[in-house]
Amino acid sequence: MGKKKSSIIKTLGLSPGTVVYIGSKTDSDLYINVLDFNQDFIEEKELNTIEDAFPFIDTDPVSWININGLNNTEAIEKIGSHYQLHPLIIEDIANTHQRPKIEEYEHYIFVALKMLYFDTNENLSVEHISLILGNNYVMSFQETEGDVFDPIRERLRTKKGRIRSMGNDYLLYSLMDAIVDNYFNLIEIMGEKIENLEDSLFDHESNTEITQDIQDLKKEILKIRRAVFPLREVVNHLVKGEHPLLTEKTQLYLRDLYDHIIQTSENIELQREMIWGLMDMYMSTISNKMNEVMKVLTIIATVFIPLTFIAGIYGMNFKYMPELEYPYGYFILLGVMILIFIGMLFYFKRKKWF
């Protein structure tokens, strides 16, 4: 907690436009690779210094410049200013708390969004992704290595689909689409988690952590919601947008993307309702169990307390207790007790207590 806090406080009082990396992956190496392509041609390069990425601003083929390692703020500032990005945009690239948004400038479009995945410990990870659509390039900034873009790289290399022939705005769309497609996967995993938790509610064991588990699920779904919901507005803006960098052909694909985000949002809302319902379910299972416990206690106590009382009566030491003298007194009493016992059980049976 302390670490997270300091990362936020780090920016307090700074001049706006100051580039500060806010995030936990502070030791990622800078990694830059470029895919240069057009219909007929493709070239893939791994760059060593940020300056190597400068020329692509005015080369003719479409260039996809991917930069990993947001903690290397100096490099990001350098390339940002070379590509003439506004200081506030450069700040947003490094600020991992930035919510999904779109900013249109004259020469480029900036899109911030979130890549979501469950890490190896089953914790939800939120990675900040920034995309810049420029004249003939797309730049993508990631916090760290590992992404959902491999299928796109594959399609580019193998010339599968339209991606090689459709220009840089289609590439932007493809990257966003890959991220959004991955949300469905996430929703699927969340669905399984919810079902597992639901099943374990009716399980007789291991109930103590369920409240905590439900609260954790709540937090996860709210995190996902926060990452996905603002994206609707972002893509809607792109769909309607009339920025010259967006071609009409790509609009249809963006509309499809918008549709997918709406669908994800609906699924998230559905799961949210389900998770909120879990608490009520859990409360009712607890109450049911307590009811069971109480019934056992009540049956036992109600059956034996009166019998014990009767035994107590004949354990008294009065001088003159005629029953005690009867030759069959003891057996008669035993009989009476058994009758009471059976009567009680019959009563509870009729009341459906067991």
Place this chain on the structure above:
Amino acid sequence: MGKKKSSIIKTLGLSPGTVVYIGSKTDSDLYINVLDFNQDFIEEKELNTIEDAFPFIDTDPVSWININGLNNTEAIEKIGSHYQLHPLIIEDIANTHQRPKIEEYEHYIFVALKMLYFDTNENLSVEHISLILGNNYVMSFQETEGDVFDPIRERLRTKKGRIRSMGNDYLLYSLMDAIVDNYFNLIEIMGEKIENLEDSLFDHESNTEITQDIQDLKKEILKIRRAVFPLREVVNHLVKGEHPLLTEKTQLYLRDLYDHIIQTSENIELQREMIWGLMDMYMSTISNKMNEVMKVLTIIATVFIPLTFIAGIYGMNFKYMPELEYPYGYFILLGVMILIFIGMLFYFKRKKWF
């Protein structure tokens, strides 16, 4: 679960516009039939190959081409490209997770919606239906056999109503209307389920699965909601729409259809409120029952514990206990105990405990 998951993941990383069947009915045979009609004429054909459905694109009478078996993606791609549908539309036809939507293109209108029914195991089934309104044809795509269109076929054959004389947009309306009409049926069944569950809350038996039943009802109503609510927007779009394929005469009918969907939506919301209320009701019945149990225990314990104590007193073995020597001590004590017993019962009676 595993199967469902893999079906989603199957599409991850694919190029947009790739036609993949996402759904559980993977072994349906391709079944194509065509109804060709105008005011004076009707012809019904069952086709063997998808290519047989190609000519209807430019025949003069209205053609209703119905295709069952979305898992036959190849056939769907073939007919889609012959009828010049956009690749994204073909993808949407096969994608059973696609939410209800409408897409207007220059030469055709695409409508996706959901057919809902309870299957033989009383489980809610959601079937993805796609409708294409073209120049002089309507195409309908279904996941599998069995639909709610038989009355329309009947009306077409017998020339009942306006359907033979009103053109292909009216046919589109009729198909949508048949699906929406069926929602009322569904709502009716849901209503019965809710009432049954409500009744069983006050039943003394079989309570353990009620929490699960309520949760199941919640899921069903949310599923229905997800299928029906987006349809409002779809039909509203059609009502307002000015696509040349929609004639003014049909607008009135579409408005009526819109009305029906609103009504369905209201019923769904009502049922939702009812179902959410069930959990509260259930909790209060559990609490009431526990109250009853506790009262029984308390009455028994409160009546007999003091009496047992008294019996215990006179069971002590002190040398000098004068009461024990009284000739009528035993009978006096029995009298006192009976008085205490009656007093206790009287007290509980006054407190309305039984």
Place this chain on the structure above:
Amino acid sequence: MGKKKSSIIKTLGLSPGTVVYIGSKTDSDLYINVLDFNQDFIEEKELNTIEDAFPFIDTDPVSWININGLNNTEAIEKIGSHYQLHPLIIEDIANTHQRPKIEEYEHYIFVALKMLYFDTNENLSVEHISLILGNNYVMSFQETEGDVFDPIRERLRTKKGRIRSMGNDYLLYSLMDAIVDNYFNLIEIMGEKIENLEDSLFDHESNTEITQDIQDLKKEILKIRRAVFPLREVVNHLVKGEHPLLTEKTQLYLRDLYDHIIQTSENIELQREMIWGLMDMYMSTISNKMNEVMKVLTIIATVFIPLTFIAGIYGMNFKYMPELEYPYGYFILLGVMILIFIGMLFYFKRKKWF
């Protein structure tokens, strides 16, 4: 239930515009009466056949044609087609599940709304009313006899107020106003029901049906809401509407009517909140009562169990138990027990348990 279900299913698969009566009052006799009036003149007629109602379409004075008995669908179809109503409108007149709505056609305006009242068994009844405002007539369709229009008839006969001089649109307004005024009455009765239920929560008796009563109130208020809320839009449409049949003078009255509906809606929302709160109140009274029960049990058990133990000690048969031999042992022990008893009571008193 079965009956209601079949009534819905009855319409499944029918051609749109087919007139089917959906409702439970299937044996009402057809009853038609006409009030013909202008400023100086009034005539009241009871008609025998539907054909007798045909001439009023082009007579000069304002005619109010009231038709009871929606189950006589044939008659309704006849008059509907004579008055040139659209088939969908005629269907809506007979369809008692139709939600409140307004439809403007060139020559007439159609308004559907609901008359609400509590029947003799205190059950909420919803009656479907359809109003047609034509050139110089108003037609009203009711499911069965008995309505809230008597005061209007009286005002017409006695020339009280503006109704005789203001034309047919004012008559339409008056009919709607009478129905809406009656809602206030309904709200009043609902208010009493809620207060009664609230009072009975704190009552010590008859608690078992309260959960059911609350659920019933919920259903009633939701039914009312469903009948009233869409009416806001309907009247708002009339207020803004520029249909030539609506005169400017009547607009003011319609605005007033709109105001009344808003007020009713607010009251409904208020009552809804109150009813939803009842469940919480009920839960807390149950819990309070259980608390009381538990306290009684705990006090009795806590006081007597230790005393019984002590008595048990001296009921043991050990050979050497010196206390038993003391001449005053018994009396000392009784004293000790009384001290413990008083001490326990004092402890619970201080804990405010009684």
Place this chain on the structure above:
Amino acid sequence: MGKKKSSIIKTLGLSPGTVVYIGSKTDSDLYINVLDFNQDFIEEKELNTIEDAFPFIDTDPVSWININGLNNTEAIEKIGSHYQLHPLIIEDIANTHQRPKIEEYEHYIFVALKMLYFDTNENLSVEHISLILGNNYVMSFQETEGDVFDPIRERLRTKKGRIRSMGNDYLLYSLMDAIVDNYFNLIEIMGEKIENLEDSLFDHESNTEITQDIQDLKKEILKIRRAVFPLREVVNHLVKGEHPLLTEKTQLYLRDLYDHIIQTSENIELQREMIWGLMDMYMSTISNKMNEVMKVLTIIATVFIPLTFIAGIYGMNFKYMPELEYPYGYFILLGVMILIFIGMLFYFKRKKWF
């Protein structure tokens, strides 16, 4: 209740525009007073008959005509028709159930709003106030004597502030402002009530009426909400309004008034959330207390029941029970019992039960 009901039913079936007083203060005397003023001049008169109020319609100075006693419907009708108010407006003046609203006519503006105060029994009173802004007059109608306008009268008399120089629209604003200012006072008292109730939740005494108190608070806040919320729209209408009677100078003040109403609304919503939260808090305190009670019972029972059992063992009358013969058997057993006792207490201590 009966009385309130009849007051509503009294209007059922009446012709619209019929002036009926609906309210509980049916015996207020008619009281009319007039304040005539301009920059240099002020005159204050108490009038005896309603006819005395007629001349002010065309006198030159601004006249504030205040009329108390809405139950005197005849007088209200007389002055209303003299001042050429629409019959529906006159009806709204007398109808105390009328929600806050604004109506603009050509020659005057009508504003209805609510004066709220806690009466001497701490009950929330809602008084219906109607204001008419005419050419050079403001008329105010109150149900009964006693209002929040005294400071305005004082400012008028002493020429403090702008009120004497700003015209009749500023007077209207001032009257509304006085009413809205008083809402803050109300909110303050509600706040205290909520805090008191909150404190008493944690009190050990007097819990039985808390549920009722919370429900009462709910009703009060909902009543206040219903009186205040529609006022937002009313004032917003005035702020935007372009009625010639409203001068531009006063707009700024109306905007300020709007701001105050928004602030009141926000406070109301806040208090509403707090009150709704009280029920949850109360439930958790009940549960906590029950937990305490259960712990006491469990500790006592768990400690003494096994001990009593052991004592019971040695109270048996078997011929051959070797322990009974041991010379120190009794003392050994007492020791064992004390050990068990201490062990039990230690166990509960470790479980943090006391």
Place this chain on the structure above:
Amino acid sequence: MGKKKSSIIKTLGLSPGTVVYIGSKTDSDLYINVLDFNQDFIEEKELNTIEDAFPFIDTDPVSWININGLNNTEAIEKIGSHYQLHPLIIEDIANTHQRPKIEEYEHYIFVALKMLYFDTNENLSVEHISLILGNNYVMSFQETEGDVFDPIRERLRTKKGRIRSMGNDYLLYSLMDAIVDNYFNLIEIMGEKIENLEDSLFDHESNTEITQDIQDLKKEILKIRRAVFPLREVVNHLVKGEHPLLTEKTQLYLRDLYDHIIQTSENIELQREMIWGLMDMYMSTISNKMNEVMKVLTIIATVFIPLTFIAGIYGMNFKYMPELEYPYGYFILLGVMILIFIGMLFYFKRKKWF
């Protein structure tokens, strides 16, 4: 409470535009300091009298006039009227209950907002800040000393960032940005509080104040919400605004500020959901604990009550009880009891009760 109340009532009945300080910091000294700067020049002055602040209205460099001590209403009125602020604005400056708002006048823009911080007792403090953007000055009014503007002063002095070169509208933005940046800090602390409370729910100790703690958190988050949410509208107004005092260059920064406020709002909503969930969690932990307690009681009672009964049987004093005579009767019975004991434990083990 009394004090707070009187502070509100103090203003009741006052003429609008009367400057009254409403707040608790009534003894702050008046403190005025001025920062005069342009690109090349900076001068910092502490002023003694309010009149010393008068000349800056028409000096050429940008002047930031900061005034602490809102309780000095006279001084505020003086400077307000010298700078030609509208009386209502001057009232709003002193009224600490004023919600965040923006007012645009011809020659200046007024912005009211809230500075939030946790004071030394961990209580949430809300300080009312007013900002005036005039021709070449920015005035800021604070209730008392201590603010979040020190970094801005530093940047001004050291010429860091753009602040010296961007004019007075950028200064206004910077002040607002500093306040909003501080909100993130607040959210962070709230997050920690929530997590701490969540952890302590599962703690076995110190549960009695948790309900109170949750209610306190609710109040705090609602307070924060009330301070932050209206700010969205304020900044949105600035972003869209076309007041001549706002330059285009600053718009981008304001948009960024807007973004930060949206992000804060989302975080607040998230925390609100979390806090509301805490009560449910707490209830379920209470229920779980009660369940544990009940299980212990039930196990003990169920095991020992039947055994005690059996011992009671053989404690009876009947003359003829054959078992008592058996030489091994006692040992056999002990064996039977041990068997019953083990059987009971086995039963509870199987039921997973411990």
